[in-house]
Amino acid sequence: MPTVPMDEDKVAECRGLASDIADDVQRYIDRHTTVGAERTFLRAYGVDGVDDQGAPLVNLAVDRYHKAGLLGRGMPLFLGRALLDGASTIQDAAERLAYGHEIDSGEGGPSLEEVRGALAPHTTAAIERIDRARKEREDLKERVRPGGTPLRYVIVATGNIYDDAVQAKAAAYAGADIVAVIRATAQSLLDYVPHGATTEGYGGTFATQENFRIIRRATDEATNEYGRYIHQTNYSSGLCMSEIAWMGAVERLDMLLNDAMYGILFRDINMCRNFVDQYVSRRFIARSGLIINTGEDNYLTTADAVEKAHTVLASQFINEAFAKRAGLVDEQMGLGHAYEINPWLEDSFLMEIAQAQLIRQIFPRHPIKWMPPTKHKVGDIFFAHVHDAMFNLVGVTTNQSIELLGMFSEAIHNPMLMDRYLSLKATRYVFGAAKHLGDEIEFKKDGIVATRARQVLDEAHELLAEVKRDSIWDAIGTGAFADVKRTRTGGKGYRGVAERSPDYFNPVLDVLEGKSSL
Structure with a gap:
C-alpha cells in the first residue's frame, strides 16, 4: 500500500x-442516566411487550419512575425490589412498576445486596444472551468466511420488512458483502421502539427487534446458499440508540451505525442525552463484538x-x-x-x-x-x-x-x-x-x-x-x-436525562464495565 x-x-x-x-x-x-438507557437495562433483563395502545412496557415503567424523580437510582433497583416483594417473574415485576397502585420509593426494606441477589440469575441470563449470540456469529463466520476487503455494502429499504428480506438476498446474490436496512424517516426522533414486524415505512423500514430477526434469517440463508458470509447492519442512533444496540447485540447483527455526534448535529438530539446513550449502547456493543460505523x-x-x-x-x-x-x-x-x-x-x-x-x-x-x-x-x-x-x-x-x-x-x-x-x-x-x-x-x-x-x-x-x-x-x-450549531440544553430528549443518585444501582452495567463478574 x-x-x-x-x-x-x-x-x-x-x-x-x-x-x-x-x-x-x-x-x-458517569454522573447521569437517561430514560433510553434505563429502558435498555429493563429489556436486557427480559422485559418485553406493549399495552393495548402499542406503548412498550419498558416506556411505561421508566416514564412513571422518571416522573416521580426516581430514575437516578436505576430501574434495576425497582425491578429487583418487585421480585423480592412477590413478583413471580421479571415480566410481572415490570408490570407492577408500570401499573402498580403505588410507586416504590426505593427506601427501606431489603438491602442492595438482597436486591442484587434477587436479580443475580436474571443478570447472568442477560449477559449470557449477548455472549451466546456473539459465539453463534463467530462460529458461522469461521465456517463460512466473508469476502475480501473492501467489503461491498449496500442498502435495502422498501418499508416492508418482508420485501427487504427478499432484496437482501438478491443483493447478496449479486455480490454484496454487507446488507443494511435503512431506518424509516425520522425514526431516530421517536422516543420508543416500535414492536413486531412492520410492513409500512417512509424512506426506509422501522428498526424493531422482530425486523432484525427477519433480516438475520435472510442473510443467514444467503450465507449458506452462496458460500460467503453476509453481514447485517442497521442503525443505532437517535433517542433509542442504546435500546437498538441491545437488540442488535442479541439478534446477532454484525454492524450498527452508532454515533452521538451524528444524532446531535443532523437530528437535533440533545447532546447530554445522546452522549450518555452512546456510552451505554457501546457497552453492549463492546460485549457483543459488533462493529460500529x-x-x-x-x-x-x-x-x-x-x-x-x-x-x-x-x-x-x-x-x-x-x-x-x-x-x-x-x-x-x-x-x-x-x-x-x-x-x-x-x-x-x-x-x-x-x-x-x-x-x-x-x-x-x-x-x-x-x-x-x-x-x-x-x-x-x-x-x-x-x-x-x-x-x-x-x-x-x-x-x-x-x-x-x-x-x-x-x-x-x-x-x-x-x-x-x-x-x-x-x-x-x-x-x-x-x-x-x-x-x-x-x-x-x-x-x-x-x-x-x-x-x-x-x-x-x-x-x-x-x-x-x-x-x-x-x-x-x-x-x-459540519457547520451545524447546537446548544447543550437544546434539542430533543433533554428532559429524559437524570442525574444518578450516589447509590445508583445497575448490576448489568457493572458487568459490562468490568466492575463485577458473573
Missing part, C-alpha cells in the same frame, strides 16, 4: 487531545469537503476516544469518511486519495467505512456511474475496509434492484481491475497528495486543540463540526 508522509508525533498529540476531550464528556456520563462522513454534506476535511479527522480521533472508554477495541471501530469533494475541482481525485490514505494510515487496525459521493449528484445517471467508479478506485487503491456503494440513481429515487446490481457489477470490475494498484504506486514526497495529507493532519490538530480549550460542548455550539 502506498503511504503519505505522516508526522507520528502529531498523530500522538491528536490522540492525547481527543482523550482529554472525551474524559470531560465521560465525567458527565460512525457518521463523520455526513459533515461533508453540509460543509465544504476541501475546507472542512480536517473536521472529519478530528471527529474520528474523538470518536475513537469515546469508543475506547466504552470498551471497544480498534477492530470494532468503523470510523466513517466520505468522497464528497466537488468533482469539477481540479485534482479533486488526488485530494480524495490523500484524505483516504491518511485515514487508512492513522487507523490501521480499524474497519474504516468509506462513503460514496452524494452531495454533487444531480440526476445525470451516466455521470453518476463514472463518479462512483472513481470513488471505487480510491477505495481499492487505499485498501478501505467497508465500502458503501454509490448508486447512479442517487438523486432520483431509492435504488431499484437493477440499480443495485449495476453498481455491484461496476464495483466488481474496478476492484478486480485495480486490485493491486496500491501495491504498485508511490506518492511523491512533496506532491499534491502528500502536501494535502499533511495539511489535513495539521488542521485537525489545530481544531482538536481548540475543542479541548473550549470543550466539545461549546465547540458544537459554535458550529465547529
